[in-house]
Amino acid sequence: MIRILLVEDDLTFSLILESFLQKQGFAVEVCHQLKDAEKALSLTKFNLLLLDYRLPDGTGQELLEKVRLQNPKLPVIIMTSFRDVRTAVQAMRSGAFDYITKPVIPDELLLVVRQALQKKNDTVSEAKTAEKPAFIKGYSPVSEQLHRYIELVAPTEMSVIIQGESGTGKENVARTIHALSQRSDAPFVAIDCGALSGELAASELFGHVKGAFTGALQDKKGLFETASGGTVFLDEVGNLSYEIQVKLLRALQERVIQPVGSTKTINVDFRLITATNDNLQQSVKNGTFREDLFHRLNEFSIKVPALRERGEDLQEFVQFFIAQANAELDRNVKNVSPEAAALLLHYDWPGNLRELKNVIKRAVLLSPSETLEKTALPADMEQELQTTKPSGPDLKAAQEFTEKELINKTLQEAKFNKSKAARLLNIDRKTLYLKMQKYGIDP
Numbered sequence: 001m002i003r004i005l006l007v008e009d010d011l012t013f014s015l016i017l018e019s020f021l022q023k024q025g026f027a028v029e030v031c032h033q034l035k036d037a038e039k040a041l042s043l044t045k046f047n048l049l050l051l052d053y054r055l056p057d058g059t060g061q062e063l064l065e066k067v068r069l070q071n072p073k074l075p076v077i078i079m080t081s082f083r084d085v086r087t088a089v090q091a092m093r094s095g096a097f098d099y100i101t102k103p104v105i106p107d108e109l110l111l112v113v114r115q116a117l118q119k120k121n122d123t124v125s126e127a128k129t130a131e132k133p134a135f136i137k138g139y140s141p142v143s144e145q146l147h148r149y150i151e152l153v154a155p156t157e158m159s160v161i162i163q164g165e166s167g168t169g170k171e172n173v174a175r176t177i178h179a180l181s182q183r184s185d186a187p188f189v190a191i192d193c194g195a196l197s198g199e200l201a202a203s204e205l206f207g208h209v210k211g212a213f214t215g216a217l218q219d220k221k222g223l224f225e226t227a228s229g230g231t232v233f234l235d236e237v238g239n240l241s242y243e244i245q246v247k248l249l250r251a252l253q254e255r256v257i258q259p260v261g262s263t264k265t266i267n268v269d270f271r272l273i274t275a276t277n278d279n280l281q282q283s284v285k286n287g288t289f290r291e292d293l294f295h296r297l298n299e300f301s302i303k304v305p306a307l308r309e310r311g312e313d314l315q316e317f318v319q320f321f322i323a324q325a326n327a328e329l330d331r332n333v334k335n336v337s338p339e340a341a342a343l344l345l346h347y348d349w350p351g352n353l354r355e356l357k358n359v360i361k362r363a364v365l366l367s368p369s370e371t372l373e374k375t376a377l378p379a380d381m382e383q384e385l386q387t388t389k390p391s392g393p394d395l396k397a398a399q400e401f402t403e404k405e406l407i408n409k410t411l412q413e414a415k416f417n418k419s420k421a422a423r424l425l426n427i428d429r430k431t432l433y434l435k436m437q438k439y440g441i442d443p
C-alpha cells in the first residue's frame, strides 16, 4: 500500500485531505508540526510527502532540506497559498517534486500525487533519457534570439551554460540542443544537482564499485557512463560541492572518470550542458565555485528569458497549456474570457512557465464549459497583481493579446470562413490573413 505523510497544521483541512486520500486507497499519516514529521519519517518508510509550507515550528523548506539529505528519492509536494508561490518555486530548487496552491482541489491533488509517484525515480537515480520535448518556440524578439542561439550552438561540441529564473524552461532548452545535435541518437541524461547530497552526488555522477560504502551492494554506472556518446545535463550546477567540482573538471578536461571506491579510470564521451539560476560569477568571486570549472562550463552561455519578458508569447503558451490540460483532464476548454485573459497577461509570473502551466491546468480542471473564466483562476491572483510592480508585458503586447483572442473567436464563429470572419471583424481579407500569419493562427 502506498504510504503518504501529510504535514499540515490546519486540523480541519488535514482531516479533509486525509479522508479524501484514504478513499483513494492511500495509507495516510498526519503530522501537524515539523518535529513530529521528522520523527515519523525516521520511523516509517513513506512513498510521498505532502508538505504544507507554513508550519507552527518552521517552514516546509527546512524539512525539505533534511529529506533531501536523508531520503533523496522521496517525492515531495509542497502545498502553499498563492501568495507564497515564489517560495514554493524556491522549494522546487531544493528538490520538491511539485507544488500545489491552496485551496487544494481534490482532483488536482490526485493528479499531482499520481504524477509524483510515477516519476519518483527521475530526479536522482534513474537517468532521464530523451523524450521528444513538447514545446513551442514563441515569436517575441527574445524568443527568436533564444532559438537563434540554440540552433547556432547545437551542432557544436561546446559546453553550454543555460541561465534563467526558475521554471523558465532551461531543461527544455537543453533537450532541444541535444535533439538538434549530432549526438541526438545517443542518450540525454539529466540530473538535478539541487537534489544531490555529497556522497550521493559522486556516486550518481561517476558511479561506484561494490563495497565502496555501506549500501553499495553492487557496481553502479554513473551518469557520465550512461550518457555514452550523448549529452549530460546538470541542472542547478551551482549546488555541487567543491570536491565534486574538482572531479567534474577532470571529466571535462581529460574525458575520464573514476567511480567511487575504484582505482581504475574510465574513458567517457559526453557533451555537457549545465543550468543555473544562481549568479555563478558571484559564486566564483565568493570562492564557492571554481573559476577554472566555470570557464569550462561557460564556453557558450544562453539566457532563457523570464515569462514576463516574452510579451506576446504569453498568449501562445496559454493556448498550448490549455490544449495539454484538455488532453490530460478530458476537458474541452476553447477560449479564455477577456477578463481572465487580462489577468493572465498582467500578472508577472514569478514561477514562469511552470507556474503558468500549473495555473492553467487548475483552471481547466475547474472549467466545465468551453470558456475559461476569471473565476477559475486563483482568487489571490488579482490581489497579488495590485501589490506587484507591473513589470510585465507592455500595452502593445496587451492589445495584440486581445486582438489574437478576438480573431480566434471570430474565426470559430464563422466556421473558419475567412471572408465572413473579416466582415465580422470589419477588416479586409488581406489584413486578416496578415494578422493570422503574424499570430501563427492556422489558415
Ligand SMILES: Nc1ncnc2c1ncn2[C@@H]1O[C@H](COP(=O)(O)OP(=O)(O)OP(=O)(O)O)[C@@H](O)[C@H]1O
Pocket (backbone or CB within 6 Å): 092, 093, 134, 135, 136, 137, 164, 165, 166, 167, 168, 169, 170, 171, 172, 173, 235, 275, 277, 320, 353, 354, 357
Ligand atoms: N518552450 C516551452 N513550451 C512549452 N512548455 C514549456 C516550454 N519550456 C518549458 N515548458 C514547460 O514548463 C515547465 C518548466 O520547464 P523546465 O523544467 O524546463 O524549467 P527549468 O527552467 O529547467 O526549471 P528549474 O529552474 O526548476 O530547473 C515544464 O513543465 C516544461 O514542460
